[in-house]
Amino acid sequence: MLVLSHKIQIKNPTVKQERYFRQACGTSRFAYNWGLAEWKRQYEAGLKPTAFKIKKAFNAIKPVDFPWVFNVTKCAAEQAFANLGTAFKHFFNGSGQYPQFKKKGRRDSFYLSNDQFKTEGNRIKIPKLGWVKLTESIRFEGKILSATVSSNADKWFISISVQLKTSPVKISENQTDVVGVDLGVKSLATLSNGETIEGQKPLKKLSRRLARLQRKQASLTKGSKRNDRQKLKISKLHYRIKAIRQDGLHKLTHHLCQDFKIICLEDLNVKGMMKNSRLAKAISDMGFYELKRQLGYKAGLYGNWISIIDKWFPSSKTCSNCGDKKELFKLSERVYHCETCGYEMDRDLNAAINIEREGIRLLA
Ligand SMILES: [Zn+2]
Numbered sequence: 001m002l003v004l005s006h007k008i009q010i011k012n013p014t015v016k017q018e019r020y021f022r023q024a025c026g027t028s029r030f031a032y033n034w035g036l037a038e039w040k041r042q043y044e045a046g047l048k049p050t051a052f053k054i055k056k057a058f059n060a061i062k063p064v065d066f067p068w069v070f071n072v073t074k075c076a077a078e079q080a081f082a083n084l085g086t087a088f089k090h091f092f093n094g095s096g097q098y099p100q101f102k103k104k105g106r107r108d109s110f111y112l113s114n115d116q117f118k119t120e121g122n123r124i125k126i127p128k129l130g131w132v133k134l135t136e137s138i139r140f141e142g143k144i145l146s147a148t149v150s151s152n153a154d155k156w157f158i159s160i161s162v163q164l165k166t167s168p169v170k171i172s173e174n175q176t177d178v179v180g181v182d183l184g185v186k187s188l189a190t191l192s193n194g195e196t197i198e199g200q201k202p203l204k205k206l207s208r209r210l211a212r213l214q215r216k217q218a219s220l221t222k223g224s225k226r227n228d229r230q231k232l233k234i235s236k237l238h239y240r241i242k243a244i245r246q247d248g249l250h251k252l253t254h255h256l257c258q259d260f261k262i263i264c265l266e267d268l269n270v271k272g273m274m275k276n277s278r279l280a281k282a283i284s285d286m287g288f289y290e291l292k293r294q295l296g297y298k299a300g301l302y303g304n305w306i307s308i309i310d311k312w313f314p315s316s317k318t319c320s321n322c323g324d325k326k327e328l329f330k331l332s333e334r335v336y337h338c339e340t341c342g343y344e345m346d347r348d349l350n351a352a353i354n355i356e357r358e359g360i361r362l363l364a
Helices: 015-044 050-064 067-071 075-092 201-216 225-259 268-272 275-285 289-304 347-363
Strands: 002-009 107-113 118-120 122-127 131-133 142-152 156-164 178-182 190-193 260-265 305-309 335-337 344-346
Touching: 002 289, 015 050, 015 107, 015 142, 050 067, 050 075, 075 107, 178 225, 201 225, 201 260, 225 260, 225 268, 225 289, 260 289, 260 347, 268 275, 275 305, 289 305, 305 347, 335 347, 344 347
Parallel strands: 178 260, 260 305
Antiparallel strands: 002 156, 107 142, 118 122, 122 131, 142 156, 178 190, 335 344
């Protein structure tokens, strides 16, 4: 069963709505911290605490001790105990740290179970609050499972989990099995089937224009009107460049997920590459993290396997024909020439073939 979350910004929340959100987050955090303290107390008293027992203890005293929890949805407190139980489960099976007390302002959120809210177009009804406007309506069709309201900077968001009936995308009939992807400097990507995907052409021109604008701005007096105008121009251009780049990455990830079952690529050592200024430009232009993010969620939609190769795997230095490895292979050399078997091939294609092979080996 495929579950996807759609995170939507809450549109211009009123003062009352914001107060409610903050209160519900506070209630959730309070219940979690109370539960954690209670868990420790019970444990030290020789008892065997569980999330369920702790929730019962809380519910027994809340009408007298914490009457304000009734001001918001009951889920705010309830889910906190479930989360605490999960945190301890992770701690006990070794996959997590000992649960920590939650601090205000750090990842504030509260939960809503599906019987506690309803949606209608681009609005949502929250208990004890009423209708709240959203910037868009839910993108996916299916059974709504739950929602989480959270804040980031000064904005509020709601993330709605939906269980999809069917995969919303169709896989092309001629989807072949496997592809190796070499993310490049010269082109955006080279595939092991020989295909090259060029970066977006306008980017180069726009990047040059951006540099020109930035140089000009540096020469203007700070705080002057001309400087402000220049700043606005720069931020608009930044946005345009980002949108074009994003579009290019979407086209690439769509192509990969639609046409191949298994996608192999390198886990780029971005930090190390950033030290090399020539590569740094290409990598930041490409947005490797964004590429990984897109591949991750699209693979969920299309049902692909993603095989990530270790960043130290010598994909460029290895001969894809005989397996021999060069000690040194300069970035400026565009053709791989093997001294051992005499094989010659485009540098990026050779790397893509090695990546495909290594990716399959890791999955087998
Ligand atoms: Zn060779």
